[in-house]
Amino acid sequence: MSDSKSVIVVEDLEVAYGERVVLESINFEVRAGEIFVILGGSGSGKTTLLRNLVGLMRPRSGRILIGGQDFTAMSSDERMEMRRKMGMCFQGSALLGSLSVADNVALPLREHTKLEESTIDIMTRIKLELVGLGGVEDYLPSELSGGMRKRAGVARAMAMDPEFIFYDEPSAGLDPIVAAGLDQLIRTMQSTFNLTSVVVTHEMESVKIIADRVCVLHKGRVVGIGSLDELERSEHPYVRQFFARLPDDLNEIDSAYARSLTAID
Amino acid sequence: MIDLLGRLGRWTREQIAAALQVSVLIVETIVWLVIAPIRGRGFRWRSAVEHVVEFGVRSLPIVGMICFLIGVIIALQASYTLDQFGANRYIADLVAVSALRELAPLMTAIIIAGRCGSAITAEIGTMKVNEELDALQVMGVNPVKYLVAPKFLAMVTAVPAVTAISMFIMIIGGWASAVFVVGVEPVVYVSQTVGSIVEKDLVTGLIKSVFFGVAICWVGVYRGFQVEGGAEGVGLKTTASVVTSIFLIIIVDLGFTVLFYYL
Numbered sequence: 309m310s311d312s313k314s315v316i317v318v319e320d321l322e323v324a325y326g327e328r329v330v331l332e333s334i335n336f337e338v339r340a341g342e343i344f345v346i347l348g349g350s351g352s353g354k355t356t357l358l359r360n361l362v363g364l365m366r367p368r369s370g371r372i373l374i375g376g377q378d379f380t381a382m383s384s385d386e387r388m389e390m391r392r393k394m395g396m397c398f399q400g401s402a403l404l405g406s407l408s409v410a411d412n413v414a415l416p417l418r419e420h421t422k423l424e425e426s427t428i429d430i431m432t433r434i435k436l437e438l439v440g441l442g443g444v445e446d447y448l449p450s451e452l453s454g455g456m457r458k459r460a461g462v463a464r465a466m467a468m469d470p471e472f473i474f475y476d477e478p479s480a481g482l483d484p485i486v487a488a489g490l491d492q493l494i495r496t497m498q499s500t501f502n503l504t505s506v507v508v509t510h511e512m513e514s515v516k517i518i519a520d521r522v523c524v525l526h527k528g529r530v531v532g533i534g535s536l537d538e539l540e541r542s543e544h545p546y547v548r549q550f551f552a553r554l555p556d557d558l559n560e561i562d563s564a565y566a567r568s569l570t571a572i573d
Numbered sequence: 574m575i576d577l578l579g580r581l582g583r584w585t586r587e588q589i590a591a592a593l594q595v596s597v598l599i600v601e602t603i604v605w606l607v608i609a610p611i612r613g614r615g616f617r618w619r620s621a622v623e624h625v626v627e628f629g630v631r632s633l634p635i636v637g638m639i640c641f642l643i644g645v646i647i648a649l650q651a652s653y654t655l656d657q658f659g660a661n662r663y664i665a666d667l668v669a670v671s672a673l674r675e676l677a678p679l680m681t682a683i684i685i686a687g688r689c690g691s692a693i694t695a696e697i698g699t700m701k702v703n704e705e706l707d708a709l710q711v712m713g714v715n716p717v718k719y720l721v722a723p724k725f726l727a728m729v730t731a732v733p734a735v736t737a738i739s740m741f742i743m744i745i746g747g748w749a750s751a752v753f754v755v756g757v758e759p760v761v762y763v764s765q766t767v768g769s770i771v772e773k774d775l776v777t778g779l780i781k782s783v784f785f786g787v788a789i790c791w792v793g794v795y796r797g798f799q800v801e802g803g804a805e806g807v808g809l810k811t812t813a814s815v816v817t818s819i820f821l822i823i824i825v826d827l828g829f830t831v832l833f834y835y836l
Contacts, residue, residue: 391713402708
């Protein structure tokens, strides 16, 4: 894996909401065909980082090179073109509620290709079979379970046979069995199609199953990067705390301040 | 004083930002409606037709019923005064001119703003909350092309079409009450109506209705894109959409009435 070339390169990325800087000095590379996990606690900036990687936000400074091209400097049309090589699975699946599952998967094909409707229909069925959702083509997203919706989201992300796929919290809100099934699906997609995958998560169990390399974010900065084995040997206190699943030191909370927030004298 | 000036400054800045956002939206809509199809980048005709059915055909029953009743009311109110002068036949003139120049376009626009403008805001707002707009962008599908352009074409087609029908229905309403309640001769009413209508009445009413459609659609879309937060945000902006639409409809109406007064 270490010999593979880097297909996503993030250089000195800084992202801010107004004056509030949420990501700074972010540098990492994602290699072709690997599953790269962005790991971090709530509010660490991992979803913001993912939104920058797929072009839903523009950084304040820094560059994101995808396939050697500067994604941050592209015109709107060039970005739209680049996005055809990308697929994204959203945390809440983000399927269009007014369309059936099949129409959701077919949407990118209808918008970007001139394929016959019969061909699109076949391709849609293949993608849905691929994620284990054969037979639910005519259902509305609201008629599916959470796990099925996420699988349908993967099928839609795969519709245009992308080179890169991004997952935002794929196993969040799912029971362990369904979550394990999704982890397996992410692995299968990567190994079958040699997809370069970027996964944002805070679930350590998923990370152990899917990750080739991991980037740990804390308070908007990268505090560790490497394979799971390398990170388990990390000396960084936050990485050690995260991997050992230890709580913050409650003594650090100002008890007088905490009392002032309640009605306790 | 400084606080007041600060608030005024913030309000002005917000209004300028809103005007800029609406301008960008207008330009993008025109690009996806006119220029992009010429360059072969497609237009969602099927979606536009579906929206014409939703905005136009499905609005007809309620618009028709309200316009019929307003026709009845105007005729009865007119009779209250005209009867004293033995001039009940002129009820037809009053109903026809009111319907064509003012009431049918206005009532149609207000009902469609309440029924469809709010639906546009709720649809786009819910899509934004559920990350569906982000999903479209990541798939390389422009939300203005996919969502706004078909709705815009449908609205500027449906509102004048429904207005034309509602003009006719309002006149029928006037005819019904004038004939069956006031006692005007049916044939006299029809001949008075035909004699009182001039081409300009019809044209001004329909031109206004096109711009009412433009206002309803852009306000609905703009408010939808403004939604923040969850279901509460959708509710707030949907209400704001209807209020803003009706206010804009009245302003556009005033503008055209002044314009046509001098033409």
